Amino acid sequence: MIKVGNFAEFFGPRDPEGHKGSFGKCVCAVGSMGMAGAAVLSAKAALLCGAGLCKCVLPLEIYPIVSSAIPEATFSVWEGEKYLATLSKEIKTASAVLMGCGCGKSQLTELAVKLCIDECECPLVIDADGINMLSRHINWLEKHSGEIVLTPHPAEMARLLKTDISTVQSDRKGVAGEFARKYGVTVVLKGHGTVVAQKDGSVEVNPTGNPGMATGGSGDVLAGMTVSFLAQGMPAAKAAKAAVYIHGAAGDRAAQKKSQRGMLPSDILLELPSLFLEYEKGGK
Secondary structure, three states, X not given: OOOHHHOHHHHOOOOOOOOHHHHOEEEEEOOOOOOHHHHXXXXXXXHHOOOOEEEEEEEHHHHHHHHHHOOOOEEEEEOHHHHHHHHHHHHXXXXXXXXXXXXXXXXXXXXXXXXXXXXXXXXXXXXXXXXXXXXXXXHHHHHOOOOEEEOOOHHHHHHHHOOXXXXXXXXXXXXXXXXXXXXXXXXXXXXXXXXXXXXOOOEEEOOOOOHHHOOOOHHHHHHHHHHHHHHOOOOHHHHHHHHHHHHHHHHHHHHHHHOOOOOOHHHHHHHHHHHHHHHHOOOO
16 A cells, blocks of 8 residues: 655755756656647646656647646647657656657657657656557567656556456456566556556555546646656656655545535646645655
8 A cells, every 4th residue: 555654755845955957857748739738737747746847848739728827837849740859859858758648649649659668768657648559569668778657547558458448447456567567667557546566566556536536637637746756856666656646635635625526637736735845844
């Protein structure tokens, strides 16, 4: 069972000599036409979780929406076939990379996933459509050299395994653990009792969270939190555990204020600062 004590020391008071470069740079390849919200939620989560810098690599058509929603982020905007060259350039300066939130299931997304796996020397989080593209080429994982965190929901996990959802759900810990061990990645299998599986196949279950979080956008928040902790230097498994625990804890607070039925993923974001304030003061 994941416990806050496993990572609380990471969230103590910051170095007074620190600057934005001290706390990591996230590069987030996110968003597409009709999915600007995924870019907003993931990037905002990365910044709220303490990343010093967050650069979004996104298409020109959603830039006005996203940039107006997150003035604290920076942007590398692309059009057409320039996506891959732009992404390749940006990941070279990253402390951690997020790929997939709201990117769509195009051939460009497919090529971008391969590029990230091949070229990322820093930790890489693959979420959502990134996972859907990866499921077509699972052998790509055999060639990676850096840390990779996958954040599938049960349907995406089923696609990765070429099986059905009921098979995944019947043995969530076993499925996640075996996949993580086989491919040398960290797996965050989302759902009731989110499972975090480490590269050695060991698993832990998250106790926080509630059904109010089962809505589009919650996963984007989690992905942004995960890449933020990785960019700040947390090891992959610890970053994943911290992200799912705090994500669920923030969701529980949001549900207490808004109800499970009435809460939104943006309400999860609003609860993060108060949680970090407690951790900075030594709370559990």
